[in-house]
Amino acid sequence: MINRVKNFGIGAWSLIKGLAVTLKYCFKPAVTLQYPTQKLPMTERFRGLVGLRPEKCIMCYQCVKICPTGCLAITHKQEDKKKTLETFKYNMELCCFCGLCAQVCPTSAIIMTDIYEITVYDRKKLAINLLDPKKYDEWTGATIK
Amino acid sequence: MDTQQTKDIYTEEFLMNMGPQHPSTHGVLSLELKLDGEFIRECTPHIGYLHRSMEKIAENRTYTQFIPFTDRLDYVASMNNNLAYVMAVEKLLNLELPERAKYIRIIVAELNRVASHLVAVGTFAQDLGAFATPLFYCFREREKIIDIFDQICGNRLTYNYIRIGGVQFDLPAGVDEKVKEFVKYMRPKVDDYDRLLTYNTIFLARSKDIGVLPREMAINYSVTGPSLRGSGVKWDLRKDEPYLAYDKFEFDVPVGENGDAWDRYKVRVEEMRQSLRIVEQAINTLPEGDPTVRVGRVIKPPPSEVYCRTENPRGELGFYVVSDGSVYPYRLKIRSPSFSNLAVVPELVKGLKVADIVCVLGSFDIVLGEIDR
Amino acid sequence: MMLSILDIIVLLLIGLAVVGFIAASAMFLIWWERKVSAHIQSRLGPMRVGWHGVLQSIADAVKLLLKENIIPAGADKLVWWLAPFFAVVPSVMVFVAIPFGKNLIVKDLNVGILYIMAVSSVCVLGIFMAGWGSNNKYSLLGGMRSAAQIISYELPLILSMIIVAMHAGSLSMQKIVAAQSGYWYILHPTMTLAFVVYMIAATAEVNRVPFDIPEAESELVAGFHTEYSGMKFAMFFVGEYTNVFLISAIATTLFLGGWHGPILPPALWFLIKTYGIVTVLMWVRWTFPRVRVDQLMGFAWKVLTPVSFLNLAVTGWLLLK
Amino acid sequence: MRPDEISGIIRTKFPQVTEEAGTNHLIAAKESLLEVAQYLRNPPLALDNLHCITAIDRKEKMELVYTLYSIVERHGVTLKVCLTPQDLNVASLAALWKSANWLEREVYDLFGITFSGHPDLRRILNPYDWKGYPLRKDYSDPQLIAKPRL
Numbered sequence: 001m002i003n004r005v006k007n008f009g010i011g012a013w014s015l016i017k018g019l020a021v022t023l024k025y026c027f028k029p030a031v032t033l034q035y036p037t038q039k040l041p042m043t044e045r046f047r048g049l050v051g052l053r054p055e056k057c058i059m060c061y062q063c064v065k066i067c068p069t070g071c072l073a074i075t076h077k078q079e080d081k082k083k084t085l086e087t088f089k090y091n092m093e094l095c096c097f098c099g100l101c102a103q104v105c106p107t108s109a110i111i112m113t114d115i116y117e118i119t120v121y122d123r124k125k126l127a128i129n130l131l132d133p134k135k136y137d138e139w140t141g142a143t144i145k
Numbered sequence: 146m147d148t149q150q151t152k153d154i155y156t157e158e159f160l161m162n163m164g165p166q167h168p169s170t171h172g173v174l175s176l177e178l179k180l181d182g183e184f185i186r187e188c189t190p191h192i193g194y195l196h197r198s199m200e201k202i203a204e205n206r207t208y209t210q211f212i213p214f215t216d217r218l219d220y221v222a223s224m225n226n227n228l229a230y231v232m233a234v235e236k237l238l239n240l241e242l243p244e245r246a247k248y249i250r251i252i253v254a255e256l257n258r259v260a261s262h263l264v265a266v267g268t269f270a271q272d273l274g275a276f277a278t279p280l281f282y283c284f285r286e287r288e289k290i291i292d293i294f295d296q297i298c299g300n301r302l303t304y305n306y307i308r309i310g311g312v313q314f315d316l317p318a319g320v321d322e323k324v325k326e327f328v329k330y331m332r333p334k335v336d337d338y339d340r341l342l343t344y345n346t347i348f349l350a351r352s353k354d355i356g357v358l359p360r361e362m363a364i365n366y367s368v369t370g371p372s373l374r375g376s377g378v379k380w381d382l383r384k385d386e387p388y389l390a391y392d393k394f395e396f397d398v399p400v401g402e403n404g405d406a407w408d409r410y411k412v413r414v415e416e417m418r419q420s421l422r423i424v425e426q427a428i429n430t431l432p433e434g435d436p437t438v439r440v441g442r443v444i445k446p447p448p449s450e451v452y453c454r455t456e457n458p459r460g461e462l463g464f465y466v467v468s469d470g471s472v473y474p475y476r477l478k479i480r481s482p483s484f485s486n487l488a489v490v491p492e493l494v495k496g497l498k499v500a501d502i503v504c505v506l507g508s509f510d511i512v513l514g515e516i517d518r
Numbered sequence: 519m520m521l522s523i524l525d526i527i528v529l530l531l532i533g534l535a536v537v538g539f540i541a542a543s544a545m546f547l548i549w550w551e552r553k554v555s556a557h558i559q560s561r562l563g564p565m566r567v568g569w570h571g572v573l574q575s576i577a578d579a580v581k582l583l584l585k586e587n588i589i590p591a592g593a594d595k596l597v598w599w600l601a602p603f604f605a606v607v608p609s610v611m612v613f614v615a616i617p618f619g620k621n622l623i624v625k626d627l628n629v630g631i632l633y634i635m636a637v638s639s640v641c642v643l644g645i646f647m648a649g650w651g652s653n654n655k656y657s658l659l660g661g662m663r664s665a666a667q668i669i670s671y672e673l674p675l676i677l678s679m680i681i682v683a684m685h686a687g688s689l690s691m692q693k694i695v696a697a698q699s700g701y702w703y704i705l706h707p708t709m710t711l712a713f714v715v716y717m718i719a720a721t722a723e724v725n726r727v728p729f730d731i732p733e734a735e736s737e738l739v740a741g742f743h744t745e746y747s748g749m750k751f752a753m754f755f756v757g758e759y760t761n762v763f764l765i766s767a768i769a770t771t772l773f774l775g776g777w778h779g780p781i782l783p784p785a786l787w788f789l790i791k792t793y794g795i796v797t798v799l800m801w802v803r804w805t806f807p808r809v810r811v812d813q814l815m816g817f818a819w820k821v822l823t824p825v826s827f828l829n830l831a832v833t834g835w836l837l838l839k
Numbered sequence: 840m841r842p843d844e845i846s847g848i849i850r851t852k853f854p855q856v857t858e859e860a861g862t863n864h865l866i867a868a869k870e871s872l873l874e875v876a877q878y879l880r881n882p883p884l885a886l887d888n889l890h891c892i893t894a895i896d897r898k899e900k901m902e903l904v905y906t907l908y909s910i911v912e913r914h915g916v917t918l919k920v921c922l923t924p925q926d927l928n929v930a931s932l933a934a935l936w937k938s939a940n941w942l943e944r945e946v947y948d949l950f951g952i953t954f955s956g957h958p959d960l961r962r963i964l965n966p967y968d969w970k971g972y973p974l975r976k977d978y979s980d981p982q983l984i985a986k987p988r989l
Contacts, residue, residue: 008821010346011346012346014344014345014346015345015346015347015806017340017341017344018340018341018342018345018805018806019801019802019805020340021337021340021341021805022278022341022558022801022804022805023801025282025558025559025560026554026557026558026801027557028560029560030556030557030560030561030562031285031288031560031561032560032561032562034562034565034566042295043295043296043299044296044317045295045296045297045298045299045314045317046295046299046300047299047300066209066210067210068206068210068211068213068214096213096303097300097303098212098213098216098303098305099299099300099305099313100209100210100213100305103313104442112299159655161655161656167739168735168736168739169736169737183659183811183812192963192964193962193963193964193965193966196964196965198973198974200949200974201973201974270807271736272736273736273807273808274727274728274730274734274736274806274807274808274809275805275806275807275808276727276735276736276803276804277555277559277804278555278558278559278804278805281559281560281561282559282560285560341805342807345806345807347728347806347807347808347809348807350809350810350813351807351808351809351810351813361887362937364887364888364910365887365888365936365937365938366937366938367888367889367890367936367938378910380910385913449862450862450864450904452891452906452917454890461890463890463891463906465891465893465904465906467895475895476893476895476896478891478893478894480890480891480906484941484945485938485941485942488937488938488940488941498810498811498812499659499737499738500731500734500737500808500810500811501810503736503737517964518964
């Protein structure tokens with residue numbers, strides 16, 4: 001009977017210690033951000049949407065080959081030894097933001113921007129052409145580093 | 146229960162479906178419970194809702210292309226998945242790694258173990274009814290680790306950081322300060338969890354002697370990781386079959402006594418402390434040099450088979466890779482720890498109450514991405 | 519005795535005042551709980567609707583009003599429809615006997631405590647009907663658990679109230695408060711034990727953690743109010759917060775000297791003490807895990823009830839000595 | 840004990856168990872699998888933990904690889920069994936190691952190898968009424984979009 005009361009005492013004391021922990025954190029400042037107004041700045045290596053600097057692209061197709069989910073597709077015109085880019089299809093729906101294309105590109109024409117808010121109302125808008133300059137205006141201004 | 150008095154009362158067991166969409170099945174797992182009032186007579190799990198047939202995908206991807214897929218296996222500890230897969234391929238190529246690459250991999254894997262255990266501890270407390278408060282504390286600490294990973298490799302959950310032959314980038318400038326500061330910040334927090342949860346009398350009442358897993362049954366079902374150590378089996382790959390540079394650090398392996406839910410939880414809390422010790426020792430003695438070995442862009446391992454396993458936060462994740470000399474692996478088998486850990490749950494749960502199945506399931510800390518592959 | 523028109527109007531006005539106070543206090547408590555729980559969990563809580571989210575409860579109420587009224591298939595229509603009323607109406611009826619100030623009381627019944635206990639035990643019917651009527655296995659389990667829990671915690675509750683009545687020598691709430699003018703009952707040794715037993719039993723009575731088995735989120739999805747949405751869910755929600763206010767109000771009246779207090783007006787003292795106890799209940803709610811059903815029942819019958827009977831005997835012996 | 844010691848002990852006990860060239864994987868015949876497994880399970884080698892079962896579809900034959908470990912003795916053995924595509928059936932080891940129950944169900948589900956003596960051989964990962972065995976090399980499915988080979 002005695003140790004039942006003793007256990008009861010230890011139990012009650014452990015409850016009070018638990019309350020003390022929550023009380024301690026009750027008066028500490030909050031760690032959360034108010035999302036739409038305050039946004040977390042993305043780090044320098046952050047892998048968001050794929051961005052392109054068309055002038056640097058040498059059409060070596062390395063990025064198309066390495067992409068695990070096959071979301072890049074390039075067509076180019078070849079006139080007497082001079083290759084010009086025609087279309088650079090990028091399908092955001094399949095992209096898994098792994099960063100392999102940006103790592104394998106020899107001239108770092110293709111890079112990962114820091115846009116992560118990708119929401120569309122119509123699925124077809126997820127497949128975009130990286131060549132036209134207005135591609136990311138819909139989401140906050142494109143910050144191609 | 147079947148005295149004369151209850152013989153003539155017609156009672157009937159009813160079938161209750163728990164999942165696949167349920168607050169505490171830790172993913173898309175469906176448990177079919179045959180209930181007699183509150184008591185569970187039988188429990189049959191149905192899995193496969195998240196089956197993406199990773200092994201078939203692996204046969205159509207080159208060795209480097211499959212690394213982002215390993216992130217999606219145990220999505221709570223994706224660094225450790227990368228590590229296991231990449232070590233298997235390096236064993237195929239029998240590649241020798243520079244010291245710095247080993248140390249960086251250990252730091253990153255152990256930090257990810259702390260983050261994964263934080264999720265496990267938070268959701269286990271949530272399952273037992275401590276609504277949201279411990280979970281928020283654990284996620285507040287986990288956020289600090291995610292920031293460090295964000296700085297190192299650029300992503301917050303699916304890191305894709307470890308490459309065949311080393312790591313993708315070297316550690317950025319200020320990271321070792323941040324890691325040391327995190328370790329100092331995290332130690333008192335783990336003591337907080339002890340005060341808030343581990344010795345709380347209601348927490349003890351809910352998880353002591355629930356779902357007791359004896360030693361032999363644990364080994365027989367090949368349960369691995371903290372759930373095995375909770376049953377008193379001192380088996381940790383980092384100590385018994387040291388890979389990378391684990392033999393250079395001293396840490397001890399926490400072991401539970403009678404293998405109930407509380408012991409498994411206690412082992413995880415203890416392991417967080419040990420992982421912090423490893424990270425501290427690794428970051429202090431980080432060697433200089435280039436963390437990657439030059440491996441050609443096209444990786445064609447010689448035709449052979451290899452099995453390599455590492456100590457994941459949930460157990461031993463093994464990769465059996467068969468290569469036939471081409472760029473694609475011929476067969477890639479993923480031995481997932483949660484798959485075998487889940488196989489024990491129906492055995493342990495017979496006769497317990499509905500509230501206990503949630504406790505036992507939470508104490509095994511399963512992740513369905515890894516089970517269904 | 520025929521009620522003249524004037525009496526009826528006065529009664530209606532009083533009724534309106536009470537219901538208005540209940541709605542306002544429920545709204546305030548919902549907002550207050552979200553802020554307290556937020557700061558405990560080192561986050562900010564509602565911040566967008568009004569200064570520090572003050573209008574958040576109103577926004578929630580409007581949202582719930584606009585929700586579609588879904589009746590689950592195969593539900594026992596009448597029982598399911600009636601359940602919210604049975605959960606809320608008894609709580610409102612209890613407000614008759616709560617003394618807010620010197621003469622700020624609807625009707626000073628001389629059987630105050632008896633009336634309160636009789637009326638508030640009807641709540642369990644509402645929860646049980648909700649569990650049974652929703653034709654959902656989770657709700658059924660939740661309803662069964664709530665019936666067992668509330669009935670078995672009523673005994674220690676009544677016993678601790680009787681101990682106070684014995685000391686005060688009357689059942690009427692005003693007389694109990696009057697008896698405590700100089701000397702709060704909580705300071706008396708047997709009364710402190712009764713206060714502790716009362717608080718534990720009262721937390722179980724209103725299904726708050728660590729005894730919130732009937733609507734255990736992590737096991738029974740949402741327990742008895744799984745199938746309720748819109749205004750019906752809002753009624754359960756308001757009912758729960760009114761009950762929390764009630765048990766704190768009764769606790770202040772019986773143990774903390776009701777509206778007695780040095781300089782501030784009596785009604786303000788009453789509210790300060792009541793909301794103080796409610797904040798402690800919230801603090802407890804966001805710290806402890808949930809007890810299992812059989813432990814809960816065991817605790818009620820094997821610990822609380824014997825302790826209350828012992829306390830009763832000791833009080834009787836003390837008073838008669 | 841070192842791997843070659845272990846294979847030495849086993850091969851002395853079971854002459855028909857051969858060793859694969861290079862690696863020290865042991866290859867046992869289909870019929871003697873249960874008997875060899877029984878021996879491995881008991882004390883001299885005490886392999887108490889069937890870690891993983893891998894099936895490899897080599898087109899002309901199907902290989903089953905049992906990875907066994909012993910926590911007591913801290914050593915491991917890899918046992919292989921070759922099956923001809925005609926009769927994809929082998930004795931189930933669920934009686935010896937309980938982990939084999941789910942592992943064999945997964946191999947049955949993805950490769951179609953039936954295990955005689957298994958408590959309840961059902962599909963585990965795919966829907967129960969799925970046609971065909973996905974991980975076989977000759978498995979083709981109209982919706983399966985093969986990634987363009989390099």
